[in-house]
Amino acid sequence: MVVHDKCEVLIIGGGITGLTIARELLMRGVENILIVEKEGYLGAHASGRNSGVLHAGIFYTPDSFRARFCVEGNRLMKDFCRMKGLKLNETGKVIVAKDSNELDGLYDLNKHSSDMID
Ligand SMILES: Cc1cc2nc3c(=O)[nH]c(=O)nc-3n(C[C@H](O)[C@H](O)[C@H](O)COP(=O)(O)OP(=O)(O)OC[C@H]3O[C@@H](n4cnc5c(N)ncnc54)[C@H](O)[C@@H]3O)c2cc1C
Incomplete structure (x- = not known):
């Protein structure tokens, strides 16, 4: 176990939320970030x-933050997968x-x- 006694930003939880925040902060120049995770590995x-x-x-209230963030997150996550060569199965959706x-x-x-479906 690595023990640090100082950090600029402390993130509790090494799931996708904590790790994404850490990644965003790193890309904005914040370096001294500590992620505390209670399990033995990330994404547990x-x-x-x-x-x-x-x-x-598409099932969220039109123009709500939830709907807008979901559509934007969908696009960003696809870009991220393509950039990193991660498998992306683009089947579309039939309703x-x-x-x-x-x-x-x-x-x-x-x-x-x-206008929301990618
Ligand atoms: C069955 C299921 C299916 C889903 N399917 C989808 C899907 O298809 N698409 C989709 O977009 N979303 C899906 N979701 C939702 C999505 O998985 C979650 O919204 C997302 O993973 C939440 O991420 P998180 O980092 O906030 O939480 P988590 O991944 O739960 O991470 C929280 C972390 O905090 C740690 N933690 C908690 N308390 C402490 C503490 N006191 N000290 C230190 N560490 C702590 C935990 O160990 C955990 O690792 C699904 C969820 C479930 C349960």
Whole structure:
């Protein structure tokens, strides 16, 4: 175990959130960053065990921060994978109505999401 007694930035949790923040800070010139992780390795919880889907943000409230950040994150994560040569399976998404009652919702979704889908 490496023990440091001083740092400029302390990040608790070595999942994708903590590691992404650390990476962003490094790219902005912050060097003395300490990540504290309670497990023996990084990404031990949700970040290392999720379904691996890059969500398109189409089911979130249109123009909400959540929808906008999701679309932007989707684009950035794809760029990152391509840059690092990481496997990216771009299957797209098919959304169907199960019956005619769902058609109005489907038209609404199409109207709101056509400019969001990458
Ligand atoms: C089953 C499942 C499937 C999912 N599928 C997807 C998907 O397909 N696409 C998608 O985008 N998202 C998906 N998610 C959501 C996504 O995985 C999470 O939003 C994301 O991983 C959260 O990252 P995080 O770094 O915030 O949390 P975590 O990955 O949980 O990291 C938190 C870290 O903090 C550490 N920690 C906690 N307390 C302390 C402490 N006191 N001291 C030190 N360390 C501590 C933990 O050990 C952990 O490593 C899924 C989630 C789950 C559970």
